[in-house]
Amino acid sequence: MWFGVLHAVVFPVLCLAATLADLVLPDSVDATSGQARPPRPTSTPRPGNYIKASVRKEQVVITNNVTSNGTTATALARRWGRLPLSLYEGGIVYLMDVNLGSPSQTIQVVVDTASFELYVNPDCARAANPSFCSSAGRYEAMDSGTSENLTTRFGVSFGSGGYAGTYFCDTLSLGDDYWPIVHQQFGVANASAYVWAGMIGLGYGEGYNTHYPTMLDRLVEDGYISQRVFSVGLGGEGSGNSDIIFGGVDYHKFEGWMEPVEIWPSPTEQMEQFGQVGLTTRYWVNLTSLGHTRPGQQATEQLTANGFTQMMLIDTGSTFSYMDSDIVAALAEQFNATLDDEQDVYYVSCSYLSGDDSTGYMHFGFNQGDIVIDVKYEDFVIDLGGRCALGVQPADEGAATWVLGDTFIRGAYIVFDQYYDAVWLANYRPCGEEAVADLGKDPGEQLWNEIYGGC
Numbered sequence: 104m105w106f107g108v109l110h111a112v113v114f115p116v117l118c119l120a121a122t123l124a125d126l127v128l129p130d131s132v133d134a135t136s137g138q139a140r141p142p143r144p145t146s147t148p149r150p151g152n153y154i155k156a157s158v159r160k161e162q163v164v165i166t167n168n169v170t171s172n173g174t175t176a177t178a179l180a181r182r183w184g185r186l187p188l189s190l191y192e193g194g195i196v197y198l199m200d201v202n203l204g205s206p207s208q209t210i211q212v213v214v215d216t217a218s219f220e221l222y223v224n225p226d227c228a229r230a231a232n233p234s235f236c237s238s239a240g241r242y243e244a245m246d247s248g249t250s251e252n253l254t255t256r257f258g259v260s261f262g263s264g265g266y267a268g269t270y271f272c273d274t275l276s277l278g279d280d281y282w283p284i285v286h287q288q289f290g291v292a293n294a295s296a297y298v299w300a301g302m303i304g305l306g307y308g309e310g311y312n313t314h315y316p317t318m319l320d321r322l323v324e325d326g327y328i329s330q331r332v333f334s335v336g337l338g339g340e341g342s343g344n345s346d347i348i349f350g351g352v353d354y355h356k357f358e359g360w361m362e363p364v365e366i367w368p369s370p371t372e373q374m375e376q377f378g379q380v381g382l383t384t385r386y387w388v389n390l391t392s393l394g395h396t397r398p399g400q401q402a403t404e405q406l407t408a409n410g411f412t413q414m415m416l417i418d419t420g421s422t423f424s425y426m427d428s429d430i431v432a433a434l435a436e437q438f439n440a441t442l443d444d445e446q447d448v449y450y451v452s453c454s455y456l457s458g459d460d461s462t463g464y465m466h467f468g469f470n471q472g473d474i475v476i477d478v479k480y481e482d483f484v485i486d487l488g489g490r491c492a493l494g495v496q497p498a499d500e501g502a503a504t505w506v507l508g509d510t511f512i513r514g515a516y517i518v519f520d521q522y523y524d525a526v527w528l529a530n531y532r533p534c535g536e537e538a539v540a541d542l543g544k545d546p547g548e549q550l551w552n553e554i555y556g557g558c
């Protein structure tokens with residue numbers, strides 16, 4: 104499933120945050136030059152204000168050959184090379200609960216870092232999986248005493264399908280503790296195609312992609328958290344709970360320091376460059392290497408040359424990652440993958456999911472190797488119900504569709520930081536009980552100097 108926003112309205116920048124270059128670092132350390140980090144701090148990070156939301160992994164199988172505007176989904180899919188995967192086989196998505204209205208109505212929505220708004224109420228009859236769609240919950244404005252119909256229309260199209268409908272405002276209660284945000288704007292669909300759940304976008308909101316405060320903006324405005332930052336730990340097979348922590352970081356889910364990777368192009372540059380072609384401002388970062396270690400081997404084989412750099416979108420709403428076809432072909436050869444020409448999809452043996460064959464690793468490098476995220480084969484190969492697919496598939500030619508999806512994210516602990524316009528990365532290495540540190544006014548300073556992962 105791919106939920107990246109392709110078209111949306113762009114508005115001028117209203118808010119400017121700090122950049123990594125503004126980080127006041129000890130001993131003039133340059134955040135991106137690979138110089139030594141400070142010694143491990145002796146004090147424990149302070150607990151404080153944050154909102155934790157549990158996330159559930161769900162494997163969704165496509166059961167409905169949906170049509171849109173009289174066109175079959177197959178024809179729609181042809182426009183986007185990756186779609187046959189999601190069309191024929193479904194995928195893995197991560198869902199969280201939002202509670203809307205008074206009394207509150209619980210709805211499961213897909214967590215999506217590549218978009219920025221909350222949408223509910225897809226048309227289940229035209230969903231790729233109608234039964235999942237029906238079980239995910241619906242928002243009934245009539246049943247809420249605090250609902251307001253804004254009557255303005257919205258429309259959004261995604262890699263697969265889209266929603267159209269009317270904006271509403273209502274109370275949104277968020278996270279495991281149901282913190283209320285009153286009068287939150289969101290989209291209630293009355294038409295949709297393919298999509299089988301609502302979604303919550305966690306990207307750049309007001310001043311970048313919207314002219315109203317999104318949920319993430321409201322968490323700051325309402326004083327729940329200090330800056331637009333949140334941590335994502337989806338984790339891999341058998342590594343426990345997945346969650347998102349708004350305004351906090353769980354330092355028992357990684358070891359050592361997190362590495363800041365600059366969002367590039369910067370959000371301001373994205374608005375200038377991409378806005379003209381209808382693309383939104385998102386979490387793009389440079390990947391600087393891709394390699395792998397075969398099962399039972401010690402040596403890492405690089406699939407990319409020295410000096411390689413490729414901008415990649417970090418997208419929790421995408422089951423797969425997508426890169427240029429030559430790199431994917433080289434990787435596919437290593438996995439003895441077979442290409443389904445018609446679908447343009449690489450399939451591999453499901454033996455990579457268990458036993459000796461599963462002990463290999465993929466390696467995603469950033470900042471010229473300062474941080475390398477290791478993903479186990481079992482988290483990288485996707486089981487589509489008896490048939491298994493390679494975790495990186497070919498991106499469309501000529502379109503900016505390079506994606507680091509869940510087959511990368513499962514190996515990482517990530518802080519999305521709209522204050523420093525950075526994404527902080529560490530390998531996902533859970534230990535002990537949850538231990539959350541509050542991220543305050545200067546999250547970068549804390550992540551650079553204070554918050555050290557491990558038990």
Ligand SMILES: *[C@@H]1O[C@H](CO)[C@@H](O)[C@H](O)[C@H]1NC(C)=O
Nearest residue numbers: 168169175176177178190191
């Ligand atoms: C969906 O419908 C189209 C057109 O009718 C057909 O070509 C295609 O094979 C169908 N796909 C599936 C998965 O049934």
Ligand SMILES: *[C@@H]1O[C@H](CO)[C@@H](O)[C@H](O)[C@H]1NC(C)=O
Nearest residue numbers: 171172174260264265295296
């Ligand atoms: C359906 O058709 C209408 C009118 O032609 C168009 O505006 C809309 O974008 C189409 N929707 C999709 C999903 O193609």
Ligand SMILES: *[C@@H]1O[C@H](CO)[C@@H](O)[C@H](O)[C@H]1NC(C)=O
Nearest residue numbers: 244245252253254255269291
């Ligand atoms: C919201 O307002 C629009 C425009 O007036 C209307 O078409 C729609 O039916 C309303 N929706 C609900 C649920 O009342």
Ligand SMILES: *[C@@H]1O[C@H](CO)[C@@H](O)[C@H](O)[C@H]1NC(C)=O
Nearest residue numbers: 256267268269292293294295
């Ligand atoms: C959705 O609502 C709008 C505005 O009320 C209306 O024009 C449109 O026909 C509706 N679409 C569907 C599929 O009901």
Ligand SMILES: *[C@@H]1O[C@H](CO)[C@@H](O)[C@H](O)[C@H]1NC(C)=O
Nearest residue numbers: 365366367388389412413414
């Ligand atoms: C990202 O890579 C491009 C070249 O592809 C380079 O021009 C740019 O400076 C890099 N950005 C960062 C932040 O490293």
Ligand SMILES: *[C@@H]1O[C@H](CO)[C@@H](O)[C@H](O)[C@H]1NC(C)=O
Nearest residue numbers: 397398436437438439452460
């Ligand atoms: C790929 O296939 C070749 C020939 O069948 C075999 O020798 C090799 O071990 C296989 N490699 C992997 C990684 O399975």
